[in-house]
Amino acid sequence: RPESFEESLRAVVDATIERGIVPVLATKADNLEGGHRINAAIARVAEDYDIPLWNFWAAVQPLPRRGLQPDGAHLTFLPNRFGDPDAMKTAWPVRNLTALQVLEALRQAFVENGS
Numbered sequence: 159r160p161e162s163f164e165e166s167l168r169a170v171v172d173a174t175i176e177r178g179i180v181p182v183l184a185t186k187a188d189n190l191e192g193g194h195r196i197n198a199a200i201a202r203v204a205e206d207y208d209i210p211l212w213n214f215w216a217a218v219q220p221l222p223r224r225g226l227q228p229d230g231a232h233l234t235f236l237p238n239r240f241g242d243p244d245a246m247k248t249a250w251p252v253r254n255l256t257a258l259q260v261l262e263a264l265r266q267a268f269v270e271n272g273s
Contacts, residue, residue, distance in 0.1 A: 160191040164199035171207055181207075182260060185215040187225050187233060187249055212260045218249050225249030 167183075174181045183204045185197040197215050204211035218225030218233075225234055225248065233249035236242070245251045 160195045160199075163196050164203065167199065167203050171203060171209070175207070180209065180264075182210045182212055182264070184212040184257075187215055187218045187253075188231050190231055210260065210264060212256065214253060214256060217252055217256045221247055221249060221252065225252065 171181050171183075183200050185200050189197075194215075201211060201213075203209075221234070223234065226232065227234055233253065234247075235250040236245040236248045238251045238254050239245040240251060240255050246255075
């Protein structure tokens with residue numbers, strides 16, 4: 159339910175931070191709720207808490223059908239062959255590659271800061 163999503167997300171972020179975990183929020187590829195309300199809420203929470211945001215929505219925008227199957231809900235799929243140009247025109251490997259890139263960027267940031 160988009161109307162209660164942000165409040166619920168904030169509760170999850172609070173609980174995660176209380177446990178000493180740095181949450182990484184991710185936007186979604188679809189806009190089933192209309193008006194991009196859920197992605198906007200995710201971005202607001204990330205900004206308010208100053209925590210990392212993985213903008214997956216932006217990563218799939220250049221893909222055919224913005225990485226979505228005709229139903230507008232499910233990601234397009236080919237196996238994770240990151241060097242295969244055809245596979246990289248589908249959302250599933252783009253999702254997995256960009257997730258790895260986010261984790262690597264965070265790892266590097268922690269190493270550079272001595273954490």
